[in-house]
Amino acid sequence: MNDTTAESVYLDRISRVRKEMTRTGVDALILSLGHDLPYLTGYLAMPLERLTLLVVPRDGQVSLIIPKLEAPRVRAMPSVFTLVPWNETEDPVLIAHQLLGSARTIAVGDQMWSRFLVDLLLHRADNHFVRSVVVMEALRSRKDNAEIAALIAAGAAADRVAAQLHAGDIPLVGRAEAEVSADISARLIAEGHQKVNFAIVAAGENAASPHHHAGDRIIRHGEIVLCDFGGTMNGYCSDITRCVHIGEPPADIAAAYAVLMQAQAAGVAAGAVGTSCENVDSVTRAIIDAAGYGEYFVHRTGHGIGMEEHEDPYMVSGNITPIAAGHAYSVEPGIYVPGKWGMRLEDIVVATENGPQAVNHANHALVVLDR
Numbered sequence: 001m002n003d004t005t006a007e008s009v010y011l012d013r014i015s016r017v018r019k020e021m022t023r024t025g026v027d028a029l030i031l032s033l034g035h036d037l038p039y040l041t042g043y044l045a046m047p048l049e050r051l052t053l054l055v056v057p058r059d060g061q062v063s064l065i066i067p068k069l070e071a072p073r074v075r076a077m078p079s080v081f082t083l084v085p086w087n088e089t090e091d092p093v094l095i096a097h098q099l100l101g102s103a104r105t106i107a108v109g110d111q112m113w114s115r116f117l118v119d120l121l122l123h124r125a126d127n128h129f130v131r132s133v134v135v136m137e138a139l140r141s142r143k144d145n146a147e148i149a150a151l152i153a154a155g156a157a158a159d160r161v162a163a164q165l166h167a168g169d170i171p172l173v174g175r176a177e178a179e180v181s182a183d184i185s186a187r188l189i190a191e192g193h194q195k196v197n198f199a200i201v202a203a204g205e206n207a208a209s210p211h212h213h214a215g216d217r218i219i220r221h222g223e224i225v226l227c228d229f230g231g232t233m234n235g236y237c238s239d240i241t242r243c244v245h246i247g248e249p250p251a252d253i254a255a256a257y258a259v260l261m262q263a264q265a266a267g268v269a270a271g272a273v274g275t276s277c278e279n280v281d282s283v284t285r286a287i288i289d290a291a292g293y294g295e296y297f298v299h300r301t302g303h304g305i306g307m308e309e310h311e312d313p314y315m316v317s318g319n320i321t322p323i324a325a326g327h328a329y330s331v332e333p334g335i336y337v338p339g340k341w342g343m344r345l346e347d348i349v350v351a352t353e354n355g356p357q358a359v360n361h362a363n364h365a366l367v368v369l370d371r
Helices: 004-025 038-041 068-075 092-100 114-123 133-141 145-166 177-190 204-208 250-270 277-290
Strands: 028-029 053-058 065-069 082-084 105-108 128-131 196-202 225-235 240-246 303-304 311-315 327-331 334-336 339-346 347-352 355-358 367-369
Touching: 004 053, 004 133, 004 145, 028 038, 028 092, 028 303, 038 053, 038 133, 038 277, 053 092, 065 068, 065 092, 065 204, 068 082, 068 311, 082 092, 082 347, 092 114, 105 133, 114 145, 128 133, 133 311, 133 367, 145 177, 145 225, 145 240, 177 196, 177 225, 204 225, 204 334, 204 339, 225 311, 240 339, 250 277, 250 327, 250 339, 250 347, 277 311, 277 327, 311 327
Parallel strands: 028 105, 065 082, 105 128, 240 367
Antiparallel strands: 028 053, 053 065, 196 225, 225 240, 303 311, 303 327, 327 347, 334 339, 347 355
């Protein structure tokens, strides 16, 4: 984005934030660490002991309180926010208190450190504090066209790495899981990601642990290998899971994987605008339950994705939030048999008025490799 485009994007987002503040009765929004801050300003704060805080009143000037030594890292956008640098001898919490003025109900970012909030409470004991999610969730969860384009680009880059895995370009047999994880990570960077968020590589019985940490376990012939990887590319995340089998899979694994493919495809198709988030979960789960693997599907079907790898909305039982155009989320059912094997199949999906659109297109089959 050029400067003019960027400013218009952030001004529009702040305008929408203020409409949501009016709707929810919030007088001021304060954001520190986390991705709500760059969503509104383009600036991602470092997790320092020095306070960085965006103050958004329902009316009036938006201010970014920032340590003076960090100010050069901020892209100045005077039409969007006023930069308020503070010196080492100043109290940034007092500055925040003054900027909040007469605000009574204040929405606080989930990742603001408690030390700063506790100090602020000393100044504003009579205020009512709520979580920023009451303002930000509806905005962050519905991606605009630029955000969707970024997710598609990141997903395509992850697909290219998955294609390399399927083609046998990433040797598996005789290598440690951690070596393969590092190989996948390097390929994500080579395909355009600026950061690797995770690269799970789990062989055989280790694949039964959904968030297995790749270690020194050597990958052998005759076993399944689960690869779940993703990173950040131009501010937006990718996340994909594909499994391969070294040599022809035994009948039990082949049968389970056929069920998994059916469940995942049904989950993708279920994400029509207006249906509930929990419906995506129930559709995938019903197929796995009916095939007798229900006890081995131990997590929700999916999570939202955007600037963060996990964010709203979540595809889980009990979440009756209707799917809306612009929602982006994973569909990733899994079957995990403790001590034996595990498998998961994951795509990112964007909800549109014309139906759910998968971002990932890499082969969904259990590809058989010989090395």
